[in-house]
Amino acid sequence: MLLEVRDLRVEFRTRDGVVHAVNGVTCEVDAGETLAVLGESGSGKSVTAQAIMGILDIPPGRIGGGQVLFRGTDLLTLKEEERRRIRGAEMAMIFQDSLSALNPVMTVGAQLGEMFTVHRGMSRKDARARAVELMDRVRIPAASQRVRDYPHQFSGGMRQRIMIAMALALEPALIIADEPTTALDVTVQAQVMDLLAELRSEYGMGLLLITHDLGVVADVADRIAVMYAGRIVESAPVHDIYKAPAHPYTRGLLDSIPRLDHKGRELYAIRGLPPNLQAIPPGCAFHPRCPLARDVCRKDVPPLYEVSGTRTSACHFWRECLDGRADS
């Protein structure tokens, strides 16, 4: 297994108290596989990604427990300089906001080239040539001229492709992409996702794709992990989950999205609001919003039940949910 995250916990100490951002995340990404982590804003997706990459703000952040096994080694036990060697060369990250992730006062050619001079000890001239090659690879027109441009001189979609180029530069085994297309228009999103999928399969990398878009997941993922209040509440192969979700939250999400292929009648709406991470409800965090909730849900935190050899669900009543039994 390329990446195995076991019961990861992260909290933030703030002036108003402790924010429990990640409360036991367990997931795996195999080589050549795309795992989508799906969740609404504030569910802890980015913090999970930062903890895996080792770029969490500590303090105020603190790893509360768990393991991040990369090819069997627990990254959380490594020294910072060992982690730095892994970052970029073995695992790389693509961020949502390319304008703040790229250095505004350095040309994109210099930034791409730096990957090769620093990590591979290449000469500046060779590094520059590799930078042009990469920009070509991510379909930036007139790459040999545009390497001299600064990030702000590119459109949002082009900047995102340049970030992909940076992430791919050293051919890492794992890419973590945190909402890489959320800020983009749909036609540009299609260009970028298309490119990412093509390169991912060509290089045989594992991809951990963070998104809140159930459409994007259906389009590209092999497996999906659904996050709620800092926990993975369901994980399954992508085809299974859309056919028959095994957690009421997943099911509510699927039913609440309007469809492109028909007009539909009134939408199902999950009642209430996502929880405040400073005061997560006891028992199952979803119980105040769940149509299936019973007394046990208010008391006992549901463990990750094994639904099948490839599926898990953190719901006491996953069987009922899976059967789609009427539940109102």
Place this chain on the structure above:
Amino acid sequence: MAEPILEVRGLVKHYPLTRGVLFKKQIGEVRAVDGVDFTLDRGETLGIVGESGCGKSTVAKTLCNLERPTAGEIRYRGEDITRLSGKALKAVRRNIQMVFQDPYTSLNPRMTVGDIIGEPYEIHPEVAPKGDRHRKVRELLDVVGLDPEYVNRYPHQFSGGQRQRIGIARALALRPEIVVADEPVSALDVSVQAQVINLMERLQTEFELSYVFIAHDLSVVRHISDRVGVMYLGRIVEIGTDEQIYEHPTHPYTQALLSAVPVPDPDARERRERIILSGDVPSPTDIPSGCRFRTRCWKARERCALEVPPLAVPAEFRYDTGPQVHDSACHFAAERQVVPPRERDAGGDSSTRAH
């Protein structure tokens, strides 16, 4: 047919592009809206979709009189409101209200929710006499599904979805006939988005509202709209009923846009045809001649650079009947189905699954 409640003809909004601080010199113009036509019938929802910067918000602002158009007409019940001023304008404004995209910045953080919702009554005291306002505000909170006891709270004490409800309550305060909603659910999470969409649909029936519903999410727009207009670089390029636009699009841009939307159905992956457009949207300061979509259109020919295609039923469909016959601004309009048809009894149909 009854007269439309709103009729927009040749709407244009250009912003001057200037250089220099002391001696401002105009070096060009941003053609944000560049000739938009549509009608809105009573009780109907017209959806407007398009990518970032295509002019959706600018259209919204001119409809609500927050911006003066450079040219064109906006007829409300037959009267061109772009020419009105003073009392007459004020009376019309009351009937066309706006809901804004960003629930975080569109509400004044220093005002209580009660004051925010009641503010329109300061300008239009005839709608609610002073003694009656408090009751009306509480009623409005109840209508949008918020606890009337919240009337003395401040915006920061509410979530995004709740703030959007407050914005909707404010828009309804004057009992308008038309509500222009500019991306009202775009900033919300999926689970909360459905609540607000349902609310808007309920209010439409209850108060007999006509909606102009602007969004970049094509699925949301299909769900809520009776008719849909697709905008590109300041113009509507195709307009029709939801079925005409989503199932029988004839404009290449609409087809590319629809084909790019990821649908939440993994089985559709193989069945789908993706049209990947090359390049980026040109700048509205430098709009291509002829058809403005031609720099990205795979069907472009010489004629496209020379002649502006009008928004009308294309000549090749003149003798046809059927859903492909609707306004489409393309010289070579042709039907192409890009949204895979729904598999009838497959899962994921929100309207049939029980909860």
